[in-house]
Amino acid sequence: MKKCLIIDDEPLARSIVAEYLQSFPELEVVQECGDGFEGVKAILQHQPDLIFLDIQMPKINGFEMLELVEQAPGVIFTTAFDEYAIKAFEANAVDYLLKPFSKERFEAAVKKWLAQRSAAATTPAAHQLEEVTGKQPEEHLRIVVKTGNNIRIIPVQEVLYLEAYDDYVKIHIRDGVFLKKKTMSYYEKTLDPKQFVRVHRSFMLALSQLTRIEPFEKDSHVALLKSGVRIPLSKSGYTRLRSVLGI
Structure with missing residues (x-):
């Protein structure tokens, strides 16, 4: 049966x-x-x-x-x-x-x-x-995650930044970190580029959380978020971020 x-x-x-x-x-x-x-x-x-x-x-x-x-x-x-x-x-x-x-x-x-x-x-x-394209409109506005037996819907406005983690992506919000079996490329294509910028191979940040860009070692830079987290910027990510910010 x-x-x-x-x-x-x-x-x-x-x-x-x-x-x-x-x-x-x-x-x-x-x-x-x-x-x-x-x-x-x-x-x-x-x-x-x-x-x-x-x-x-x-x-x-x-x-x-x-x-x-x-x-x-x-x-x-x-x-x-x-x-x-x-x-x-x-x-x-x-x-x-x-x-x-x-x-x-x-x-x-x-x-x-x-x-x-x-x-x-x-x-x-x-x-x-996981990587099927052509998402429905509401999927651009939220990320659905599973924690134990619970399901949580995270509005993208709550996302501080995303971080690559092996075959997963860490979704960082104010009250915790959630794993999603996706790729950074998936979110780069899915999330609004006016709100989220891929600044490094392993990081994508919410522009609303950015406070300033600081120089780091040997012509490199980091992004400082409102939470105090420092996100490394690759050369291409730094250029991309400056372009989005219009500087």
Whole structure:
């Protein structure tokens, strides 16, 4: 028996998926979830083989939810918005069902997943969802992180600076540091360049936190933040920062 989750904020949409799944007795719906927070907890609890996932949901969207899951199951997106199809397939989704979808189209998607499993195809993993471009507007305004069993949404206005840390990025805010399995290049492309500047291979700072630029050793410089933190500036980062500041 394969375990499934249905994650969608619309009760009618969840009931349709559950009804269509009755054609597949080998698949068991272990839980229905109404938002991404609930979805993350259900995935950790049940370790499902397959999830049916909406994209536009309250609190966090479907893509943000998947970023919080280290071992993502197979994913079939079920959404009313066709503009995210390319992003979904870049994330190695099994299929992308555009609402309202027919029973035949739904069954074709499930059969595709079953065929992939029988062929020992690789299911989407969390790292495959990390650097997908074409983010939704709200994702430029916040960073969603997971701390233990809790999920926190950090508005970008609270970010002091970002720091590369092996395969992660440290998100520094006033009341703590959070790890996100992303790259600095990802945030360089995602965050507003008028608010955040990559000043070093390992650092990106919020311009609102900058108090002054100071000389350092041998023609190098550091940026002093309001918190007292000193950020090293590479030569290209120093030039970039001066350009943004208009000096």
